[in-house]
Amino acid sequence: MRASQLHIVTYRNDPADAEVTSHKLMARAGYIHKISAGLYVYAPMLQRTLRKISEIVRQELDGIGGQEVTLPILQEQALWERSGRWPVYMASRTMLTTKDRKEATYGLAPTAEEVVTEYVSATTKSYKQLPLSLYQINTKFRDELRPRFGLMRVKEFIMKDAYSFDADEAGLDARYEAFRQAYVRIFQRCGLEAFGVDADAGDIGGSGSMEFMVAADAGEDAILIEEGADYAANVEKAQSRLVPSACDGEAPRPLRIEATPAVKTVEQLQAFFPEVAADRMVKTVLMMAVWADREVPWAVLMRGDQEVNEVKLKNHTGGLALRMLTDHEIVALTGAEPGFAGPIGLSSAFSIVADESVRAMNNLLCGLNQTDKHALDVNPGRDFPLPTFAELRTARAGEPGPRTGAPLIVKRGIEVGHIFKLGTKYSAAMGAVFTDEGGRPKPFVMGCYGIGVSRVAASAVEQRSDSLGIRWPVSIAPYEVAVANLSPKDDELIATAEGLYTSLKNNGLDALYDDRALAAGAKMKDLELLGFPFVVVIGRGTKTDGTVELRDRASGATETLPLSALVETVTARVLAARRGLLP
RNA sequence: CGGGGAGUAGCGCAGUCUGGUAGCGCAUCGGUUUUGGGAACCGAGGGCCGCAGGUUCGAAUCCUGUCUCCCCGACCA
Incomplete structure (x- = not known):
């Protein structure tokens, strides 16, 4: 694609209301545009990134037997009453609601356990149809007490939500483990350093849950980690060994x-x-x-x-x-x-x-x-x-951990995914049953699994940016390589640049040709801010000695290559980077 | 919702205290010269000073109300 044909809008100043890196950079690079608090336009360039993240999610979930569906966003109150969650979400005021012309009340989906349980209940009658894993990538709404930090916490966001249905607990355990492994691969392929932590199940409920965290100082969650003990937990859930008090077990004195x-x-x-x-x-x-x-x-x-x-x-x-x-x-x-x-x-x-x-x-x-x-x-x-x-204490950094007693250390994290063992919480409440091998009705044993797709994009920016701007992982960059001609009026160089761009595209790379009539410095700054993993620079050197530069945004390295070797080298680099992100 | 701050051009800001013709930088448009690290010059356009009411000869500026946005706390992908 030619940059001059794309809607690329960048700014030299951070927006005044931005606090964290990802918000500042995504706004400056024009990836997002705020419409009101917690509501953003995703610009065309960001849309490409979201599409790539979604595609990785689809591949991995399809790989463990997931099937994609689309569930309604408008969900009637009566359905939520049947699971018992309506009053919960009203009490926490998390759910946005609206009414239709008949004055019937609907919630705007914050998540979709009720809808999917209803669907599976109606369509799945036999153990022979199980297990079943359904997922969707769709808009979710939460009436956040305080939207903030750009795409990190918003009222309307893109979430991948998946739901599994099994005949028994053993099946759920297998499904949960399959999702856990798929999540590890998804975040790895998205270029994120993420790790799983024990978590509280919150309003979703259920018996077990694990959050996937991206380590970042701007993260809103505190995670306590017991080093060398394979223990990491959200502070909401974390435990520590109690340091006894000197008064423990003392001989009683008079009051x-x-x-x-x-x-x-x-x-x-x-x-x-x-x-x-x-x-x-x-x-x-x-x-x-x-x-x-x-x-x-x-x-x-x-x-x-x-x-x-x-x-x-x-x-x-x-x-x-x-x-x-x-x-x-x-x-x-x-x-x-x-x-x-x-x-x-x-x-x-x-x-x-x-x-x-x-x-x-x-x-x-x-x-x-x-x-x-x-x-x-x-x-x-x-x-x-x-x-x-x-056990009602808040565990704190420095206290001995629950496994080996090694001191807990604290890290900040962004929650990008959360998986839950729901068990029969929803199926039992809603009467969602199948017929088991003995011909008896049994409630489905369920799990649910979320990934904040738009938050994954913001996390990648948060975790990998530098002073020049964004550094997208190759796998989710809007374009993998940008070809920049710094002499936009030199016909010979234009032809060279166009030739390179076409060859890269023909090699299957996601290439962008930056043909905008910008001064050299401005163009380079812009490409760095936008965060393309590789930039091919054509300019003076190309004319004098037939070389071009290849810049690696992640490492900051610049290589000078003969024109003839460029296409092959870039292709190899990009393909290697793609592979490197595979598990 | 409680506490703190802010609304002036697309973005970032000054002007408000002390009322008197609405400004700066960037961006945008036209022109000339430029072209390897956010170019220079000439010219141009763009404002209900968040909104409503009040005080005043006169309000961005003072008063009252209201809406919105941001920060700190509870909520979560």
């Missing part, structure tokens, strides 16, 4: 109650009682678990030097969402100002749970629901009833 005027936080308490370390304190975190039709206040007892993990807590409560209590609610429910809640004399309105870190503590310091007072040398079981215990 004391001290006046602590206006001393509310662990920090303030440490200043007030310098002899009591934070890990001898128990804080009482008050949260409201929210359902569609009710709310239940929860009190969480947590060792003073630890933090509550809200995802773990939400899962423990079974609520659809969590929120902080208002100051007014705290006073009404505990009888004390905020900052003085504690397990002693706590209202029975609260459901109470303690983190495992509290289990062995004795002689601890905590609140007793009286303003401006705290209790010391408190002993669980003696001074307040033993609560149930659960």
